[in-house]
Structure formats: structure tokens, C-alpha cells
Amino acid sequence: LTYNLASYTWPGWDEPKLSINAAHLAMGLSAAKANLRLAHELEKGDLPLSRAHWVIGAHYLAIADWPAAIQNFTAAVEHAQKADATADALLSQGYIALTEILGAPTNADAQQRLADLKSQLVVLEYGVFFVQQLDSALAVFKAAGAT
Template identity: 40%
Template structure:
């Protein structure tokens, strides 16, 4: 499976946000980055998270610090397999970016936007990394991590709207909210989020994205159980329709719907 983490791009291909990823973990990374990730993990595990934050923020200007947080969230996940460190460092990074962004006036909106963009990236990756649906080996997701992921997903949706992104990105954001609600077994709220994702996907013109999000609505209804037979029939048809499209994205979405239902039915 392949899943790419969100990077600092103004526009992101829809598929990139949903594909469970090992490629990001295999990219060649600056050894200094890896050393910092290992050091931060150790400090967190030694119950000295504030010392980790001090180390992250002690050098560089605001943009360098924000990027350092963004790197660390990815490196702690992919390289260290340390979600217990990803969560506090991701939260600290988001708080840093939002706080710093508020320090800039309207005359310096470019720097404010840059910081909000980093907060958007970190919040999406934090919501993605705390979702059990990827079935990533070596990652242990606690109830606390699920709640952090939901909050990060909601923040991401707000930041996407503030930054004026397109409907494709808004669809991604609402999908992430729905995915977290499925993990938390709040199926009514999951369905509401996926319905919003469907509407934005329609406006973006993404047929496979519309089908995928409708598929997640069906998954939520199967798991909820009151209309299980009908929901399963709807899901089966959506999977078939995605397979008929035949693109890599559509085939992945079809397989993902099946695997996610299986995972959350355990």
C-alpha cells in the first residue's frame, strides 16, 4: 500500500491524502532530521516533553521552526513508529504555528498565511496518523490519540476554508473528520461528515471521490446496524462502480472500503 503525507503544496491531488503509505518512509532523509526525531522521542518517553519543545524551538526563525515541527510529525511516525510522541509534538507544532500567525498584522499576511499553511499540514497528518483504518504495523492508537485526531481533523477543515482552498481539499478534510468518527463509533456524525465530503467532491468534479465518500456512508450504516442489509447492498454496488472506473485511484478506493469495513467490524 502507498500513502503520501501532505506536504506544503497549495493544491494536493485527491488520492494523495488517502493512500496508506510506505513511500514517504523510504525517502532519503537528512541524518540531522533523524537524530532530532530520535532525541525528541527519548525526551517524550522520559516525561520531559517540554524540554523537547525547547529543543525544537531554540534555533531558527519562525518558518524554520514550523517546518521542523512538520518534519518531526512525519519522522516520529514513519521512522520512529512513535505515535505517543507524534501526538504531543504535533499538538505543540500546531499551537506554535497558530500563535505565531496571530503575531503578524494584516501588513504581513504572507507570513501569517505561511504559518497557517504549516498548521494545516500538521493537522491533516496528525489526523491521518491517529486513524486506525490504515492498519499500520507498529503503530498503537489509544483512545486519547483518536480524540486528538478528531480535533486535528476539525482544525484542518477550518484552516482549509480560511486559506481558500478548492472543493477537492475540503472534501478531503471532511472525509478525515468522518473517518475519525467511524473509529470512535459515532456513526451519525460520521455520516454527516461524509455527506459534506460528497457535496464538495461533486463541486470538485471527482466522480471516484463522490463514490468513495458515499461508500464510507454505507460503511458507517453497516457498522451502525439499523439498515445493515440495504447499506451492505449499497456498498457492494459502490465498490463495483469504482472497479468499473478502472483507474488506480478508483481501484484503491474500492479495496480500501472493503478493508476498512472488515477492520472496524472486528
């Protein structure tokens, strides 16, 4: 439930009928942190830990806390790699690049890494969805003036 609450209160999905305000974002970040705590306490394993860190990073991305977002996306990559979840690892690496782009829009290295990661993702199961997710998030946060 905590993961779902965190996910539903993240504006990066670009859901046209949802209006997520600052209170929703705060609630979502709190739920994301509770989700991570529960994943540890319940010893859920590396893939749930990866996804828990991803959703925390996503919320930090939404509030333009670039260092905290990158820290959590990096932890998500590490746990996804331990779980042999290639698509999840690539997706989280994509979010690191996306965060770097939003923090420094002229970062050509991050733009190239994002393009390369999307090329690797697109051939995997659910890869097209993950690429669309990255594209949507980048568009949402650029439009919101996060850059």
C-alpha cells in the same frame, strides 16, 4: 500537516505496526477539525473541503459516532461532486454505507449500496486502492467491535 496528523491517527488503515489509542484518536479528530477550519480560511476549494470532511467523518467512524460520521461523509460527497471528483464522491458514499453497516449490521440496503459503489469505483483511476481502503476499514471496525 493537520490532514496528515489526522490521517496517521486513524486506525482504519489497518497498519499492523501502529497501535492507536484513545489519546491518539482525540488528537487526530482535533487535527481533522483544524484541517477543515484551515481549508475554509485559506479558501482551498471543494476537493480539499471534501477530503477535510472525509477525515473528520473517518474519525467519528472510529469512535462509533455514526450520525457525526454520516454528516461529514455527506458533506464530503457534496464537495467532491462540486469539484467533479467522481472517485472521491464514490469513496465517501462508500463510507456512508460502511457506517450504516457498522451501525446496523443487518442493513441489507447499505450492504448492497456498498457493493454497487465498489463496482463503480474499481474501474476508476485509484479505484482498486479505494475499494481496498473500504474493505480494510470495514474489517478493522468490525473486528474492533464497532458493530
